[in-house]
Amino acid sequence: MAPGPLASIRVSDGKLEIVNQLLLPHVTEYVPIASIQDAHDAIKSMKIRGAPAIASLASLSVVHHLSEALKASPTPEFLVSVDALRAHVEPILSFLSTARPTAVNLSAATKRLQNTLTSSIAAGKDVSAVVADLIAEGNLVSDEDVGRNKEMSRWGGEWLLQYNSTFAKPTVGVNVLTVCNTGSLATSGYGTALGFITYLHETKKLGRAYFTQTAPYHQGSRLTALELQILQIPSTMICDTMVGSLFQHHDIHAVVVGADRVARNGDTANKIGTYNAAVIATRHRIPFIVVAPISTVDLSIADGSQIPIEQRPPIEACLVRGALYPDQGSGEQAVVMITPPGLDGIYNPSFDVTPAELITAIVTEKGVAVRKDGENTFDLSAIV
Numbered sequence: 001m002a003p004g005p006l007a008s009i010r011v012s013d014g015k016l017e018i019v020n021q022l023l024l025p026h027v028t029e030y031v032p033i034a035s036i037q038d039a040h041d042a043i044k045s046m047k048i049r050g051a052p053a054i055a056s057l058a059s060l061s062v063v064h065h066l067s068e069a070l071k072a073s074p075t076p077e078f079l080v081s082v083d084a085l086r087a088h089v090e091p092i093l094s095f096l097s098t099a100r101p102t103a104v105n106l107s108a109a110t111k112r113l114q115n116t117l118t119s120s121i122a123a124g125k126d127v128s129a130v131v132a133d134l135i136a137e138g139n140l141v142s143d144e145d146v147g148r149n150k151e152m153s154r155w156g157g158e159w160l161l162q163y164n165s166t167f168a169k170p171t172v173g174v175n176v177l178t179v180c181n182t183g184s185l186a187t188s189g190y191g192t193a194l195g196f197i198t199y200l201h202e203t204k205k206l207g208r209a210y211f212t213q214t215a216p217y218h219q220g221s222r223l224t225a226l227e228l229q230i231l232q233i234p235s236t237m238i239c240d241t242m243v244g245s246l247f248q249h250h251d252i253h254a255v256v257v258g259a260d261r262v263a264r265n266g267d268t269a270n271k272i273g274t275y276n277a278a279v280i281a282t283r284h285r286i287p288f289i290v291v292a293p294i295s296t297v298d299l300s301i302a303d304g305s306q307i308p309i310e311q312r313p314p315i316e317a318c319l320v321r322g323a324l325y326p327d328q329g330s331g332e333q334a335v336v337m338i339t340p341p342g343l344d345g346i347y348n349p350s351f352d353v354t355p356a357e358l359i360t361a362i363v364t365e366k367g368v369a370v371r372k373d374g375e376n377t378f379d380l381s382a383i384v
């Protein structure tokens with residue numbers, strides 16, 4: 001039997017832990033998240049990353065913080081009245097929402113908890129009931145993720161098989177390219193775009209999954225490679241610069257990516273390099289599909305020009321992380337500088353925006369929105 005997928009977040013016996021994604025794939029180390037500050041730091045430093053996973057961790061860190069407070073003796077000051085609780089929790093939610101700016105899931109999760117706080121207090125509940133509501137809502141943010149990932153994967157997979165009827169023939173395996181990592185590690189389980197690929201594999205429709213290395217953090221070569229290996233899904237890694245060559249020389253039937261924020265018109269922010277892949281896919285008439293939960297759709301912004309794009313520290317683009325000769329038994333971790341020291345002028349945006357006109361379909365847990373021929377935007381109303 002194939003080993004189970006890696007969990008990005010673990011909760012057991014009141015302990016909250018994450019797998020340190022900076023050390024994967026060679027070292028699987030779970031680190032404790034014992035405070036709100038730990039959660040913020042882990043998200044900011046990308047020990048945990050992936051839009052749904054950071055939303056889950058932020059919510060669970062609030063759950064953990066409140067659960068610990070309930071057990072504490074003496075009772076913390078902020079549990080003595082609903083006003084004290086509000087004054088304590090609101091800054092925590094604001095602080096968590098600032099850890100990374102582009103993935104709207106994070107602020108959607110903290111807003112959800114803020115709404116719970118506001119409505120429970122408005123309903124006249126006492127402190128322990130308000131805390132119970134916050135704990136329930138925080139757990140729900142994480143718990144509901146796996147189910148919706150399976151839903152969107154099924155919607156998207158079935159849509160692709162209908163999009164081109166030859167894909168559904170038993171003899172044809174669908175070859176799909178993806179970017180970055182959108183699997184179990186980026187979510188609470190199963191994944192978004194990688195969930196879509198997993199669905200095709202489970203239903204025996206997948207030929208091969210191709211994935212880009214996804215420099216500079218290497219979510220592809222470090223994380224997607226590992227997840228596909230664990231899931232025993234036939235796969236091939238390519239360098240980010242090889243997308244055009246892949247399309248020229250291999251039969252690729254679709255490009256499937258996740259998202260960090262989808263604007264009202266369908267413009268989509270995703271990992272840097274996604275836009276390049278979309279441009280080349282359009283040239284080759286390959287369908288380009290975005291798979292993301294409803295919490296990634298930001299109806300408050302009209303188009304992609306309003307999406308805040310995170311600039312990562314320049315040094316991160318100068319470093320490669322890995323292990324020294326892991327196949328020769330050395331597990332020693334290394335962080336290697338690949339640029340001359342003191343290099344000036346490094347451009348390191350974490351995301352780019354793919355205009356809606358290059359996207360064929362956007363999939364959420366509610367269904368598939370297809371861009372109409374000749375139109376440059378999406379009507380997302382049926383899938384949010």
Ligand SMILES: CSC[C@H]1O[C@H](OP(=O)(O)O)[C@H](O)[C@@H]1O
Nearest residue numbers: 049050051182186258259270271
């Ligand atoms: C389902 S994950 C969405 C998203 O998160 C990744 O970004 P990062 O690794 O920087 O957190 C990437 O853009 C994925 O598509």
